[in-house]
Amino acid sequence: MxxxxxxxxxxxxxxxxxxxxxxxxxxxxxxxxxxxxxxxxxxxxxxxxxxxxxxxxxxxxxxxxxxxxxAQVQQEESAAVVQKSFGGSLPRFVAAFLNTSSISEEEAAAIRAMLDDARRQDSDA
The missing domain is CATH 1.10.10.10 (Winged helix-like DNA-binding domain superfamily/Winged helix DNA-binding domain)
Incomplete structure (x- = not known):
């Protein structure tokens, strides 16, 4: 467990x-x-x-x-929020966040880089 x-x-x-x-x-x-x-x-x-x-x-x-x-605690807390409030859907979570908040160009670039890294890791697996 x-x-x-x-x-x-x-x-x-x-x-x-x-x-x-x-x-x-x-x-x-x-x-x-x-x-x-x-x-x-x-x-x-x-x-x-x-x-x-x-x-x-x-x-x-x-x-x-x-x-x-x-970081371990933050990961678990984040996953719990996405699961509980958005049915486990990360896109729904991001959409809800962006409806009430704005992000800077630097933050958008950092998010793009994270998504690119995740895609590369998925294709390597």
């Missing part, structure tokens, strides 16, 4: 603190969570324990590191 890396909003913001600062001491994490999220020490340790139990973070001897990369 594949691991579920989807995070609630607060869990994601907390994990972002770890990704941006790892490795870090648990005391330092408490201070960061208080400053950035307004969390108390008990809340920080509760969420840390939960994410450690899920295999997302690791706390060894008071040093906190991530076992799962931010």
């Amino acid at each position: 594949e691991q579920d890396y989807r995070l609630a909003e607060g869990e994601y913001r907390f994990a972002c603190l770890v990704w941006a600062n790892e490795p870090l001491g648990s005391g330092q994490l408490v201070a960061l969570a208080n400053e950035a999220l307004g969390w108390k020490k008990s809340t920080t340790y509760t969420v840390l324990k939960k994410l450690c139990e899920r295999g997302i973070l690791h706390n060894a001897n008071g040093t906190v590191t991530a076992l799962v990369k931010q």
Whole structure:
């Protein structure tokens, strides 16, 4: 069974603190969570324990590191949104996004390059 890396909003913001600062001491994490999220020490340790139990973070001897990369979580979250809201259709997702937002020429070029790379990878497979 594949691991579920989807995070609630607060869990994601907390994990972002770890990704941006790892490795870090648990005391330092408490201070960061208080400053950035307004969390108390008990809340920080509760969420840390939960994410450690899920295999997302690791706390060894008071040093906190991530076992799962931010990109992995973002990929899973993105796929879940596309599946849930657009029936798994990436074109429907992009169309909905473009109906409410605009993109720069640089962003359009970057997207074209990603699509070209994906096409090349598919043809190589």
